[in-house]
Amino acid sequence: MRDLDMNQPASGGEEEEEFPMGSVEEDEEERGAVASGPHRPKKLRLSKEQSRLMEESFRLHHTLTPKQKEALAVKLNLRPRQVEVWFQNRRARTKLKQTELECEYLKRCFGSLTEENRRLQREVEELRAMRVAPPTVITPHTRQPLLASALTMCPRCERITAATGAPALRPAAAANPFHPRRPSAAF
DNA sequence: AGGGTCAAAGTGGCCC
DNA sequence: GGGCCACTTTGACCCT
Numbered sequence: 368m369r370d371l372d373m374n375q376p377a378s379g380g381e382e383e384e385e386f387p388m389g390s391v392e393e394d395e396e397e398r399g400a401v402a403s404g405p406h407r408p409k410k411l412r413l414s415k416e417q418s419r420l421m422e423e424s425f426r427l428h429h430t431l432t433p434k435q436k437e438a439l440a441v442k443l444n445l446r447p448r449q450v451e452v453w454f455q456n457r458r459a460r461t462k463l464k465q466t467e468l469e470c471e472y473l474k475r476c477f478g479s480l481t482e483e484n485r486r487l488q489r490e491v492e493e494l495r496a497m498r499v500a501p502p503t504v505i506t507p508h509t510r511q512p513l514l515a516s517a518l519t520m521c522p523r524c525e526r527i528t529a530a531t532g533a534p535a536l537r538p539a540a541a542a543n544p545f546h547p548r549r550p551s552a553a554f
Numbered sequence: 555a556g557g558g559t560c561a562a563a564g565t566g567g568c569c570c
Numbered sequence: 571g572g573g574c575c576a577c578t579t580t581g582a583c584c585c586t
Contacts, residue, residue: 455563
C-alpha cells in the first residue's frame with residue numbers, strides 16, 4: 368500500500384493543477400472526509416523508488432538548475448514543483464542534522480572546559496593556601512618551628528643561624544669537606 | 555483513539 | 571520575477 372504511486376500529476380498536462388495529487392473524481396470522493404479545507408488535496412507520499420532517485424540526485428548536487436529539475440521531474444513522473452520542494456526540504460533536513468551535530472560538539476567542549484576550569488580553580492586555591500602560611504623550619508636546638516624569614520647566614524662560616532645567634536641549620540653547602548671546621552674538643 | 559514523528563507542501567520575506 | 575530559505579501547516583503513518 369505504501370509504495371503505490373499516488374503521485375501522478377493530474378491529467379491534462381497543465382503544470383499547475385488545482386488538485387495535483389489525484390484525479391478530480393478521487394478528490395470529489397475524498398475531499399470532505401480527509402482534507403481540512405474544501406479544496407485541499409490528499410497529501411502524497413513519495414514511493415521508495417522516487418525517494419531513492421531523489422537521494423541519488425541530491426548526493427550529486429544539493430541544488431538543481433531548472434533543466435535538471437525538469438529532467439528529474441520527468442524521470443520520476445512528478446511535477447517540477449514537487450522536485451523543488453523535495454530539494455528544499457532535504458536541504459533543510461541536512462542543515463538541521465549538521466546543527467545538531469555542532470550542538471553536541473559544543474556541549475562536549477563546554478563539559479571539558481568546565482572540568483578544566485574546576486581543576487584550575489582548585490590549583491589556585493592550593494597555591495593561595497601555600498602563600499598564606501609562611502614557610503617554617505624546625506630548629507635542631509629547640510625542636511620548635513621557626514619562621515624561615517628569621518634565619519640569617521653567617522658570612523664567615525656560611526652557617527645558617529637563627530636571629531638569636533644560635534646556629535639553626537646547616538645548609539647543604541656546609542657539608543662541603545673544604546668548609547673550615549670548628550676546632551674539635553679533642554684539640 | 556490519540557499523541558508523536560516525519561515529510562510534503564504552503565507562505566512570506568529576502569536577495570540577486 | 572524567480573529561486574531560496576525559515577517557518578508553519580497538515581496529512582500519513584506508527585506506537586501505545
